Amino acid sequence: MARKWDILGRVSDLYVGKSTLFKTFLLAGVAAISILFSWYTLGLINKLQVDTRDQVEKYVQLWQLAANSPTSGGELQFIFDEIIVKARFPIIVLDGDKKPVSWRNISGIAPDDTTTSVKERLREIAQEMYDQNGEFPLYFGDTYVNFLRYGDSQLINQLKVMPFVAIGIVLAFMIVAIVGFQNIRRSEERYIWVGMAKETAHQLGTPLSSLMGWLEVIGSENRSGVDAANQQEISDTTIDNMKVDVERLLRVTNRFSQIGSIPELKECDLNALAEDAVVYYRRRLPFEGKGIRIDLNTGDIPPVRLNAELFGWVLENLIKNALQAVDARSGRISITTKLAVDKRHVQIEIVDNGNGISTVAARKIFRPGFTTKKRGWGMGLTLVKRIVEEYHVGRIVLDRSQPGETVFEITLPVAGR
Ligand SMILES: Nc1ncnc2c1ncn2[C@@H]1O[C@H](COP(=O)(O)OP(=O)(O)O)[C@@H](O)[C@H]1O
Ligand SMILES: [Mg+2]
Known part of the structure; x- marks a missing residue:
C-alpha cells in the first residue's frame, strides 16, 4: 500500500506512527502486567493449596487419634468443633459406601440439611473434590473406614478470578487511553487543516490585491494623456510586476496542491x-x-x-x-x-x-x-x-x-x- 504523504498527511502518518507505538506499548504493558499478576496469583494459590493439604493431613491425623483413643467421645467432639468446624476450606466426610455423612463450609448447603436433593448435590461436589485432591481415608479401629475429601477455600476461589479482574481493569484503562489519544489527534489534525487553509488564503490575498493595484494602474494609464512611447514603457513595467504576482499566485497554489500528494x-x-x-x-x-x-x-x-x-x-x-x-x-x-x-x-x-x-x-x-x-x-x-x-x-x-x-x-x- 502506497503511503500518502503531504504536510497534513504526514502529520496524520506521524500520529498513526505514534499511536501504533503507543498502542504497542500499552499492549506490551497490559501483557506484562497480566502475566506478572497471573504468575504471582498462581504462585499464591499454589502455596495456599499446599498449606491446605498440610492442614488437612493434620486434621486427619488428629481426627483418627481422637477417634481411636480410649477416651473418644468428648475429644472427638472437641476436635470437630474447634478444628474441623473452624477450617476455612470445604470438607465432606463420606462413609464406607461413599455416601456423604457430614460436611462443612459447602457454600449454599447447611451442615444439617439432609434432603435428597442436597445429598445429590453433595455427591457431585464430593466427586469434584476427589478429582482435584483425592481423598484421605479415616480409620476408626481396623474395620470402619470413612473418607475425607476437601476443596479449595473461598479465598483460593476468589484468588483464581483475580488475574481476570486485573486484566479487565487494565484493558478498560487501555481503551480509555486510546480513545482519549485519538480524540486529541483528531482535534489537532482539524486544527492544522484550518490553519493551513487560512494560511493559504492569506498567501493568495497578497499577490491578488497587488494584481488589483496594477490593474488600476493600467486603467489610469489608458485614461491619462501620456504619449504612446512613454505609455508603452509604463505598461511593460506594469506587466513585469503583474507577472511576478501571477507567478507568486501559481507558487502558492502549487504549494497548496501538494496537500494530498507526495x-x-x-x-x-x-x-x-x-x-x-x-x-x-x-x-x-x-x-x-x-x-x-x-x-x-x-x-x-x-x-x-x-x-x-x-x-x-x-x-x-x-x-x-x-x-x-x-x-x-x-x-x-x-x-x-x-x-x-x-x-x-x-x-x-x-x-x-x-x-x-x-x-x-x-x-x-x-x-x-x-x-x-x-x-x-x-x-x-x-x-x-x-x-x-x-x-x-x-x-x-x-x-x-x-x-x-x-x-x-x-x-x-x-x-x-
Ligand atoms: N523572529 C521572531 N521574533 C520574535 N518572536 C517570534 C519570532 N518568530 C516567532 N516568534 C514568536 O513565535 C510565535 C509563533 O510564531 P508562528 O508559529 O509563526 O505564529 P504567528 O506568526 O501566527 O504568531 C509568534 O507569535 C511570536 O511570538
Ligand atoms: Mg508566523
Missing part, C-alpha cells in the same frame, strides 16, 4: 532558494517597512535534498516572522547559509534584531496555535518544524533570543551522505 525531495541549491525568498520579501519592503534591510550571506555549500516548494515556504515563514518582530525603521534581518563543522550538514541561520522571544514563550513557539500576535494563527512555526524535521530529516531550533537578537537555526543533511 512531494519529492530533489537535490537543490539551497542558496538559490534562500535568494528567492529574500528577493520576494525585499520587493515587499516598501510596504512592510522602508527602513528594514534584509541581508543574504550565502556560504559555499553542497547541494541538499529538498522539496523546493515546501522549503521555500519554510524560509518565507521565518523571514515573515522576523519582519513582524523588527522595527520598521531600523530592522535588520540576515540569512546565512554555511557548511556545518562536521561537513555533513548545512546550516541556515535567520537572524533578526527584533523584540526577541521570552524564555517562557520560547518553550511554546513550535506548538500549534501559539501566537503573541493579534492577528496570528500560531501555525507558522508548527508547520515549519514539521516540514524541516519530519520531511527533510533536519532540525530547527531557536538558537538564542533576546531583545535585539533572535536566531533561528536550521540544520539539514548534505545530499548523498
